[in-house]
Structure formats: C-alpha cells, structure tokens
Amino acid sequence: MHICKPFRVRYCETDKMGIVYHGNYYPWFEIGRTEYLRDLGLTYKAMEEQGILLPLIENHCKYRIPAVYDDEIFVRTTVKELTVARVVFSYQLYKLEEDGVLLAEGETAHAFTNTSNRPVNIRKLAPELFDKLKSCMEKAEG
Numbered sequence: 001m002h003i004c005k006p007f008r009v010r011y012c013e014t015d016k017m018g019i020v021y022h023g024n025y026y027p028w029f030e031i032g033r034t035e036y037l038r039d040l041g042l043t044y045k046a047m048e049e050q051g052i053l054l055p056l057i058e059n060h061c062k063y064r065i066p067a068v069y070d071d072e073i074f075v076r077t078t079v080k081e082l083t084v085a086r087v088v089f090s091y092q093l094y095k096l097e098e099d100g101v102l103l104a105e106g107e108t109a110h111a112f113t114n115t116s117n118r119p120v121n122i123r124k125l126a127p128e129l130f131d132k133l134k135s136c137m138e139k140a141e142g
Helices: 022-039 044-049 127-141
Strands: 056-063 072-082 086-095 101-111
Touching: 022 056, 022 072, 022 086, 022 101, 072 101, 072 127
Parallel strands: none
Antiparallel strands: 056 101, 072 086, 086 101
16 A cells, blocks of 8 residues: 655646546546555656556546545555556545545556557566565555
8 A cells, every 4th residue: 555645636626616627536546556656666667668558448436525626635545456467556535634534536457568559468577566566465455
C-alpha cells in the first residue's frame, strides 16, 4: 500500500456546482499509481526506456462523497491483481481534514506491452518488476 502526500483540489477541477468534475478523479488515480511505483524504485520513464508500457485497458470509479474546491485529499494505492500480462491497481481517495473521510474508490487495469503495443510476459521480460509488484500485492493481502 502507498499513501501519496496530500494535495488540494484546484478551482479548475470543479464544475459550476463547486464539485470536482468526475473525470478529474482519474488523474488523481494516476498520481497515486505513479508515486506508488516511484516508491518501489520504478518510474514510468525507466520502464519505457526498458521498452515496457502500461496502457490502460479498464477503469472504474465509485463516487461516495463529493470533493470540492480547496479540499485537501490524498490517494491510497495498492496492487489488487497481478498476472504476467496485466496489473490492476486499487485506489481510495480520502479527505484529509475530516479524519480520512472516503470520497471515492476505484481501479485501473493495465496491460504489460512492448513499444509496439504487443502484450509481453512481464515475469520473463522484467522479473524484478514482477517480483516487486507481487511482493507489494502479497503484503497488502496479508
């Protein structure tokens, strides 16, 4: 599990009602995922330099309580599923000021591909990456 540092909802992320536009939750998921990988010693840049891409193949978000302008929020990220062909990340967005009120939760699924967008077996291509992700998933389960 990884918890990213808190950040504030910007005015440009809200709609006319002052509520965060639903599409803005996915970039926040990306913040959680990117920082999660970075804490493992992995970056998208380094993976791409190795010829490994993580295209999005599925996403989902359940909105519980609206986030509004200037809320301070944080993202908790975990690896939910891992195979040699794909990884599923799980996210929970919390409002910091109110004892961690759950605002939304969701998932993104990503395929492991090469730079030609062909599926790859990540355990064979980058065993250290597979092992790190698997270890984190097992810790979250246990």
